[in-house]
Amino acid sequence: MDKVVNASQLTVTAAGQTLNVSLLGIAAPTTGACFSAESTAALQKLVEGQTIWLEREATDTLPDGSLARDAWISDGAGGRVLLAAQVLESGNAAPNIAGPDSRYEAWLLASSALARTNGAGLWGACQIA
Numbered sequence: 001m002d003k004v005v006n007a008s009q010l011t012v013t014a015a016g017q018t019l020n021v022s023l024l025g026i027a028a029p030t031t032g033a034c035f036s037a038e039s040t041a042a043l044q045k046l047v048e049g050q051t052i053w054l055e056r057e058a059t060d061t062l063p064d065g066s067l068a069r070d071a072w073i074s075d076g077a078g079g080r081v082l083l084a085a086q087v088l089e090s091g092n093a094a095p096n097i098a099g100p101d102s103r104y105e106a107w108l109l110a111s112s113a114l115a116r117t118n119g120a121g122l123w124g125a126c127q128i129a
Contacts, residue, residue: 007093
């Protein structure tokens with residue numbers, strides 16, 4: 001992992017190439033929006049020092065040229081954790097699931113509902129309808 005852009009975008013290096021990656025299923029606060037800095041810092045903390053595994057769904061690239069991917073990190077016990085679910089569960093983004101890239105829709109919606117119910121992250125800090 002090279003750089004976190006915000007809580008839904010990062011750059012990674014693979015096979016000597018730097019790739020821009022947009023995480024599927026989430027919409028993070030953008031620069032200047034409520035909870036933007038906190039969300040970006042939270043993703044940075046999650047991925048720092050981690051190997052990131054990328055998984056493609058139906059969409060390969062977005063109009064901005066970034067790769068649309070599900071991303072996985074180690075859980076520390078030999079398993080893998082879906083990064084978008086972690087970001088949603090901590091309240092650092094809102095769900096943004098669009099077909100045909102909806103493989104983990106139920107999981108992501110449940111993660112977000114938990115954060116919203118608990119007032120975690122942006123759900124407690126920002127005025128969201």
